[in-house]
Amino acid sequence: EQKREWWKGAVIYQIYPRSFKDSNGDGIGDLPGLTSKLDYVQSLGVDAIWLNPIFASPNDDNGYDISDYRDIMNEFGTMEDFDRLLRNIHKRGMKLILDLVVNHTSDEHPWFIAARSSRENPYYEFYHWWPAEKGTPPVRKSYFDEDGTAWKYNEATDSYYLHYFSRKQPDINWENPQVRTEVFDMMKFWFEKGIDGFRMDSIPLISKDISFPEINLAKYPDVFSYYAHGPHLHDYLHEMNREVLSKYDAMSVGEGSEIKPEEASLFVSPNRQELDMLYGFGPSAIRNETKPDGKDTGIEYSLIALKRMFSDWNKGAGDGWPAIYLGNHDQARLLSRFGKDTGEYREVSSKMLATFLLTMRGTAYWFAGDEIGMDNIKFENISDYKDVDTITNYKRILNEGGDTDAYLEKQKLIARDNARTPFQWDDSPNAGFTTGTPWIKVNPNYKTVNVTAEEQNPDSILNYFKKVIKFRKENEAFVYGDYLLLDAQNPRIYAYQRTWKGERFIVTLNFSPHMAKMDFIADMKNCKAIFCNYNDESKRVKNGTLLLRPFEAVIWK
Ligand code: TEU
Ligand code: CA
Known part of the structure; x- marks a missing residue:
């Protein structure tokens, strides 16, 4: 049985501070702004906040290029602002996770x-x-x-x-023991201040084959082996655990860039004493690279592959703990990718996705704004983009004489800036994010998609989100229960069972914009529908077959 650490049942709310709330009218979100919105965060029922980097930075990659690890980015505020933020988070019974970016520094470090x-x-x-x-x-x-x-x-x-990332992000040399000492001391500095954990950026890249051999895919078929996952990766993580993490009440989650599910337990198995959790790149790979399962599902990727991927990661964690997410600051908005961001299924698909993320086995990572149904802004022009990823790759394609129009069209679906537009608080100018000019354009749908409007509407996406969090908290089975995938080959429905101490729940989710059906498994007849994302009842069962409406989510007991 799993040991009961606080983070296992937690919902971790990820905030992109630059886009959350501006307090001084310079158009950039900041720490005082965030502190002023903690009542909202707490009202959601989440347990912890993970903040993208807040350290001193010239912002070539919005804080992922750090010039001083022990200071706060000027635009975000001061160390006093940070201390006040942390105190106020703790006062509300929540935790704070910071971003640890130690594969590289800024070239201005x-x-x-x-x-x-x-x-x-x-x-x-x-x-x-x-x-x-x-x-x-x-x-x-x-x-x-x-x-x-x-x-x-x-x-x-x-x-x-x-520099694996931009030329302003040189990779640091972990082989050098002095580098490791510096990093570990810096981590202690933040733990001494009282933070509760770290999300570790690009962590598999810290160890690499430093002889830098020519890439030969006949030798290692996996090109990633030439870049990362080097011979000392697990030694370094174990050393970090011994020197730092084990000395504090610290939670750790690694960004498992290119890591395969079957490798996960090497990072997260408790007896290896490395990390608590690891998340892979699966969701973006499925959405961007897999082909639909067949015609007429209305799903633009393979749901069968998505189900397999989540099931493999669940298994891959072994006696460790899984991390569940579908979107973050590096990916386009969840609703635009896995639901429908326009038309009649907008709300119901958003609610279905929340039901999924909060009933899976593992710690749930939730990206701020998804709870009100924020979606892709789909910029038309390269000049609207702020992201170093989109901008440098646009220039590269231009240099190579490639098709920049096709590139821009694709960016509407996948660009990271889609997830980085200002948070939509209300229908006042700039969505209540700033009184000045926002650093990146606000999504014009803020007039209707915003916190104030949704707080007032009992059927809103926001109120549904709070309801599912509450439901998860009331039913331990969704945290600790075993997970079993059902009807794996169903191309429209993701169904799974969660069992715990004699209790059994079945979650059935239609990921498609069409009606979908599933054969009732033998003893499901005795189950009752106890939770649903549609308001009205429907005739769900017909001759032993379960019917789900577009994007319908039903939980059975
Ligand atoms: O991302 C790691 C990573 O591999 C990304 O390059 C990812 O593949 C990319 O965003 C897809 O477009 C982490 C951070 O999450 C990201 O925001 C940073 O830009 C990157 O590291 C460098 O620190
Ligand atoms: Ca500001």
Whole structure:
């Protein structure tokens, strides 16, 4: 049986601080703004807040490029503002998780400024270099670079530094024990302040084969092995656990970039003493890369693959604990990707997705704004985008003579900025986010999609979200119960059973915009429908077959 840590039954509410609430009219969300909205966060019934990076940064990648790990980003406020925020979160019985970004720093971090000055500088060894006398560096691609390459030439040292992300995000060298000591001391600094855990950015990338061999897919078929998941990854995580995490009441969740479900328990099995949870890139891979299961499902990806993916991660966690999510700041909005963001099924599909995320086995990660049904803004012009990902890749495609129109069309569906538009508080100008000019455009649907309007409507997405959270809290089976996938091959319905201490629940979710059916499993006849995302009853069972309306979610007991 699972040990009962607070985070297992928790709903973790992820806030992108830049877009949550601006307190001083400069158009940028900040810590005082966030503090002023804690009553709202608490009213949702969530247990913890995960904040995207709030540390000093030149903001090439909105805080994922840190120039001082022990200071607050100027635009977000001061250390006093942080202390006040933390106190107010704790006062409300909630927890605070910060983002740990230690695969790379900003190129404006003092370590890198020193490192790039000369090969003799002691900080040179804090980063990864390819000396120019060895010739052209081996192919390594960057996620965010207009030239595509992850090596950038540095004149003063006559060598290339490695940057998997933008050229303003040089990768740090974890092989160097001094680097690890610095990182661990920095983590302690924040735990001493009283934070409750870390979400660890790009964590499988911290260890890499630093001989940087030429990529040879015949040798390792998985290209990711040339980039990350290096020989010392688990040693470093274990060391971090021993030196830091184990000394505090600390929760940890890793961003499991490119990690396969069957590798998950290597990170999260309690006896390995590494991390508490890990989440993979599955949801975006399914949505963007899988083909629909057949014609007429109305689903643009494979629901069968999605079900398999979640089931594999559940199993892959082994005696550790799964993390459940469908969207975050790196992906387009949940409703636009897995539901319908226009038309008659907007609300019901949004409610169905909430039912899913909150009845699965594992800690639920919820991205702020999804609870009111915020959706993709679908920018038309490159000039509307602020994200280094979209902008650098646009330039790269332009340089390569590629099809920028097709690229922009695709960005409407997948761009990260879709999830980063300002939070919609009310129908006043700029959705009540700022009195100034917002750093990124507000979604024009804020006139109807906003907190104030939804608080007043008992049938709103927001009120449904609160209801499911309450339901989850009242029924332990949804936290600790076993998970069993039912009717795995059904192309429209995701159905599963949760059993716990003699109690049994069955969750049936129609992910399609059409009616869907499922054979009633033998003893389901005795089950009663106890929870539903439609208000009115329907005739659900016909000759032993269950019928679900478009995007209908029903929980049975
Ligand atoms: O993301 C890691 C990551 O691999 C991303 O590049 C992801 O594939 C990309 O967003 C898809 O477009 C983390 C953070 O979550 C992300 O916001 C940062 O930009 C990135 O690390 C660098 O720190
Ligand atoms: Ca501000």
